[in-house]
Amino acid sequence: MAALLDKRLVFVTGKGGVGKSTVALALGLLAARRGLRTIVAEVAHQDRVARVFGRDDSHFREVELADDLYTISIDPQHAIEEYLRLQLPVKALADVLWSSRMFQYFAAATPGMSELVTIGKVWELAQLERRTRDAARYDLVIVDAPATGQGVATMRAPKTFADIARVGPIANQGRAIHAMITDPESTGVVAVALPEEMPVNETLSLRDSLRSELGLGLDRVVVNGVYEQRFSGRDATALRRASETAATPTARAAVRAALSAHLRARGQREQVARLAEGTGDAPVLLPFLFQGDLDLPAYERLSEQLEAEL
């Protein structure tokens, strides 16, 4: 994992609902602790990272959350406007284009344009020489990427546009972005899964499509919400017996909950094994946290766990 944090750009992706944002933030906390100037970029209008810190002003602004830890929420509308202004250094020209309805329609109507400008902004954040004025330089950009299928499509957008455009600025930049995100020296991909059938399947197919469409491998797979193994097979036998004999409903319920936890943990282990076999690598396991909503201390805990496992 040391190698992972040596990269400049890390995409965190996975099926919807598996805790991508959680892992992205935990990874951000870890990188910042190691003294890397880190920004966690969100791309789905969520401002989730900022909210953990009680902030709500990360909308297309780079907001400092803690020492060496920043966040930004990227939306296509702002990204395209910024792109235009960078592209056309003469302010008057950019204004002409931006205020022309034709351009607005063009931008809204072109399929894939949002994906392209979003990834363009991510790339811009990761530049040693930032293109936006007065912008600071980051050692590491962590992208809380869209869910799997959409995630690969977003990462592929620069290449698609470069191919279609062939020559001109979009073609050149598309190629530059594509070169960076397909260079394993500078870009890493972390897949997040839950120890359940569907997320495991999706992780395996993500691995395949990353390879076939971008020539990239998965750097690490992180499994969220793993139960500790509290009860052995022998315990389970005793529990099954007790479920017949327990005198009060509460005791029966407790025994039932224990048996259920045993079965769940076993099912989870099977899925983790399937994942490990499919990827040829032992995934990083993060524990299930028995609490209501995750707060900053919980993210810190996960981040420490991540560090220990890496």
Place this chain on the structure above:
Amino acid sequence: MNVEEALDGKRICICGGSGGVGKTTTAAAIAMGVAAEGKKVAVVTIDPARRLANSLGLEELGNEPHLVDSKLFEAAGLPMKGELWAMMLDPKRTFDEVIEQLAPDEKTRDDVLGNRIYQQLSSAVAGSQEYTAIAKLYELDREHDFDLLVLDTPPSRNALDFLDAPDRLTQFFEGRALQVFLRPTGLAARVMGRGTGMVFGVLKRVTGVDLLQDLSVFFRAIGGMIDGFKERAVQVNKLLADPQTVFLLVTSPEREPIDEAIYFWRKLKAARMPFGGVIVNRVHHDLLGDAEPGDVAAELSGELGEKLAERVAENFRDYHVLAERDRRNIERLEAKLARPRVITIPYLDEDVHDIEGLTRIHRFLFATDEQRRDLLDAVVA
């Protein structure tokens, strides 16, 4: 309430909600339950788990529903009086079919299908799954004679994408975006001819000429289908708002999926779409009541030994934290909904991955409130 009540007099049931909450299995269990009662039902799934897809015989290619062998249900203990048809949506193919139906002639069709911008649009772009799911629903409704269609929706992070998909496309075609490209002096003409306008000049500088050319070919070709698309979107909207259509929201009891469900419910209300209820999967029901986990350890230590009894109590304490969380979130959901219509399904020991698993949630979905309490007691005790 139960699913049977929510579906009374309905012909179309759309299951919405965020990803990873069991939407596909819930949709399949609903369709199965109604079919078992003697109806002809089709379920359209977006991305089913492989084992579930296999158990329904969905592994075959094809973008059309096929009949699931009724013996499979009988083997799982559910007599099948009607027919369950199932299909897995192929978004790219569905989009191509829409183009084939709407293209005025072969040349236009081939121009669109062969265009690289279109290929990008139909396969990878946000919203194309949403659009094609609805397009398929519309087609099935028009061309088949199912008593009920159940649609599992794409795992949109943003519920809005799904509801707005048909409208957004219409706006796109009605909007000036296309007009700009299509009118005689529009962008397409300028790309093809000699562009002189200032905006065009600047645009060319930003994008490069080839990209503009591909775009204008795409817009011109698809421009010939504007009326078809518009007409279709009107029909689709009618279908979504039809009194015989119902939306069921599916969620899990964690904070974020519940937030999404509330958001989706507001959207439905604002768009005047018919809302049928919320199904909360994987609920940790309160098993502790007034008792203390410590009492449990004491009570069980004779039978299990002190150490194991203590671990059982500790596990129970953890379980109870989740039960508390689930209760709070479900209360919040019920408080927001003007008329609480919530079905809770307990967190079962195993994930659902076959027809037998479907019958386990099916029982909860179709039970009356009272039966559901009994079922829950049986699961718990």
